[in-house]
Amino acid sequence: MASTNAFGRVSAAAMERPYRRTGANPAASRVAHARWSAKAAYADSADALIGCGARHGRARRRAVRSGLHVVALTQVGATIPAALTFASLAKYSAAGGLGGLVSHTPSVPLDVIKTKLQTSPEKYKGMDMWQIGREIVRTEGVGSIFTGAGSTAVGFTLHGVFKYSGFEALKFMTFKHGGGVKAGDALAMFCQDHRIQTLLFAGAIAELFSTLILCPLEQTKIKMISDPNYADGWVDGVQRLIREEGWEGIANTLPVIWTKTIPYTMFQLCTYDIASASLRSWANGLPFEPPSLALQLPAALLAAVIASLASQPGDTLMSTFNGECPEGAEECPGFEFIDENGDFDEEGMAECKKPKRRALLETAVGLGPVGLMLGWKERLAHTTLIVVIQLTVYDNIKRALFSS
Numbered sequence: 291m292a293s294t295n296a297f298g299r300v301s302a303a304a305m306e307r308p309y310r311r312t313g314a315n316p317a318a319s320r321v322a323h324a325r326w327s328a329k330a331a332y333a334d335s336a337d338a339l340i341g342c343g344a345r346h347g348r349a350r351r352r353a354v355r356s357g358l359h360v361v362a363l364t365q366v367g368a369t370i371p372a373a374l375t376f377a378s379l380a381k382y383s384a385a386g387g388l389g390g391l392v393s394h395t396p397s398v399p400l401d402v403i404k405t406k407l408q409t410s411p412e413k414y415k416g417m418d419m420w421q422i423g424r425e426i427v428r429t430e431g432v433g434s435i436f437t438g439a440g441s442t443a444v445g446f447t448l449h450g451v452f453k454y455s456g457f458e459a460l461k462f463m464t465f466k467h468g469g470g471v472k473a474g475d476a477l478a479m480f481c482q483d484h485r486i487q488t489l490l491f492a493g494a495i496a497e498l499f500s501t502l503i504l505c506p507l508e509q510t511k512i513k514m515i516s517d518p519n520y521a522d523g524w525v526d527g528v529q530r531l532i533r534e535e536g537w538e539g540i541a542n543t544l545p546v547i548w549t550k551t552i553p554y555t556m557f558q559l560c561t562y563d564i565a566s567a568s569l570r571s572w573a574n575g576l577p578f579e580p581p582s583l584a585l586q587l588p589a590a591l592l593a594a595v596i597a598s599l600a601s602q603p604g605d606t607l608m609s610t611f612n613g614e615c616p617e618g619a620e621e622c623p624g625f626e627f628i629d630e631n632g633d634f635d636e637e638g639m640a641e642c643k644k645p646k647r648r649a650l651l652e653t654a655v656g657l658g659p660v661g662l663m664l665g666w667k668e669r670l671a672h673t674t675l676i677v678v679i680q681l682t683v684y685d686n687i688k689r690a691l692f693s694s
């Protein structure tokens with residue numbers, strides 16, 4: 291990975307080249323010169339990588355590919371610090387926390403609709419997203435459509451803090467290990483040559499730990515949505531969750547939540563990193579400077595679609611596994627009904643049935659491929675809103691903090 295200094299190392303002789311045309315607009319000339327300087331620095335970085343690759347017996351073609359990685363990872367050098375410090379981690383954390391807060395909170399109604407469909411499929415069978423929303427408001431009141439807003443705001447703010455700072459730190463420690471590719475470090479060169487796998491790995495590890503913060507708040511939200519009488523608010527809901535299931539019970543649900551959050555973050559961050567970098571590299575060849583948002587939105591949309599579909603089975607499992615079975619229900623997803631007292635009626639059927647939660651694998655098998663994708667359309671709308679807002683907010687805040 292190249293640092294921001296890579297884009298400042300343009301030779302004095304190169305800087306003296308005439309770049310203004312007679313009669314040209316001075317502001318336009320300055321923009322053109324800035325763009326030319328970035329390209330010159332990119333070429334300089336690529337040449338350095340070629341020489342480095344040659345010393346290690348690598349072909350020129352492979353080294354040029356690594357040069358492309360340099361531009362992609364630095365994203366035109368705007369936000370990558372020269373060293374991983376507490377200050378840089380704090381900036382990543384602030385940008386990630388704000389991105390998580392402003393993206394997840396407005397999408398709560400869509401999350402409520404999606405969770406209701408997953409936990410009560412028979413009740414909402416044949417309804418589209420808008421019909422389900424109207425039915426929820428009609429039967430449970432307007433406030434019910436915002437159930438879990440408090441736990442969502444707190445949970446995803448903290449989640450964003452650890453998720454993004456962890457991801458950026460792991461990127462730095464892999465691509466810049468031992469001074470990076472230009473220093474000939476073996477690990478850095480391996481990561482450059484296996485960029486997608488490295489980014490997926492960084493996203494998985496970052497999410498593995500950030501989910502620990504999110505877990506109890508997500509469980510509380512799902513229980514409050516599936517059972518309107520579960521708690522009076524998210525604080526009361528968390529207290530009830532801890533009181534009834536204990537920390538051990540909460541920890542036991544981590545594998546279920548990980549089936550959703552790890553694939554989601556892996557593909558979200560990796561896709562956006564690659565797509566946005568590719569678009570920025572492509573934009574360098576344009577005769578004008580496109581607005582950042584024009585490059586960020588397509589990358590964020592692609593990341594949203596891939597991340598949503600990759601994590602859909604895990605999302606269904608999480609909703610099903612953490613949902614509550616209402617009293618008196620005869621069938622609930624993720625539950626089996628057993629005889630509690632051993633009493634049978636004249637036809638040999640158990641008279642007193644008690645719902646028992648199925649194991650994770652048993653739940654997945656019971657749902658089947660079609661059941662695991664239940665609600666994917668509703669969730670795609672929900673995820674797209676979240677990811678597009680979150681990534682663009684995070685990217686722009688991060689750039690603003692590092693440029694200040």
